Amino acid sequence: MMKKLVLTGAAGRLGSYLREPLSKMCQELVSTDIVDDIGKLYEGESYAKADVAVYDQIAPLLEGADMVVHFGAIVDEKPFEELLGPNFVGSYNVWEAAYQHGLQRVVYASSIHAVGMHKKSDFIGIDAPHKPDTFYGLAKCFSEDLASMYWDKRGLEAVCLRILSCAQVNNTRALGSWLSYDDLIQLVTRAIDTPSVGFSVVYGVSNNDRAPVDNAKASFLGYRPKDNAEQFAEKILAEAPPVDLKDPGQMHHGGPFAAVDLGESGVASMNIVNDKKTT
């Protein structure tokens, strides 16, 4: 069992599903977010409010930790200036603090939007070049490159989880891009308990018949998703709008993010039901 884990973004939707399983993997889980409170704590869990964009707030929390699971960020497209602190500087702060405190590994919530402008018809693997669809996606590219550099130059391991859509399935794209909460938990668990990972990238997607990406080269991580969005296909396809070949959102991996103007907010909330787990 690990001594100490740190989870950023603990008040968020994905964080809410990760807190309990992470608390069982270590003696001490430090959950952190920018909000005042995250409700009832699990056994071994404590909560600390911190802004990831401020080094002196986030860095002390990592002292004595084995690994940090970094999920805290702004989760939408926004003007660059608004993402700069939380999503760019925040990642730098987490990696630098992890290095300064001698952590073994960062497990990072990257996103399909790091490669969102690849065409949907291309079955991309984990080595597809960065092709961000938004400033939000660009911050994920920056963080993945930071992860790569800290591994190459400083020996700090990282697993970048390029999550597709971890939310309820309510549109055609999600039949391929869905990541169930159970599979999310398995993915993060494998990213933590695989003994040696160096710098790794893996897509966060369930075992969907229509999965648009290829995780074969990340198979050593032992991630074997169990859920399949095909169970929702009949209903979703019956209600689906017609295919529009001119809509960049339908033609690219980034979906609606591929279709918005840079800096235009509101895209992330288009299809998300906030089914956060409560303690």
Ligand SMILES: NC(=O)c1ccc[n+]([C@@H]2O[C@H](COP(=O)([O-])OP(=O)(O)OC[C@H]3O[C@@H](n4cnc5c(N)ncnc54)[C@H](O)[C@@H]3O)[C@@H](O)[C@H]2O)c1
């Ligand atoms: N949900 C998905 O489908 C999906 C897909 C790809 C990647 N991701 C990534 O997973 C992570 C979690 O996403 P989510 O869906 O749970 O979103 P969320 O918005 O519910 O959670 C993000 C959390 O980060 C916190 N946060 C924002 N700014 C912060 C700051 N400056 N300092 C500290 N905390 C801050 C927020 O308060 C929030 O609790 C994000 O990094 C997101 O980019 C999510």
Ligand SMILES: O=C(O)[C@H]1O[C@@H](O)[C@H](O)[C@@H](O)[C@@H]1O
């Ligand atoms: O593309 C997707 O479905 C998801 O991508 C993630 O990066 C975003 O955080 C989330 O809001 C989107 O719904």
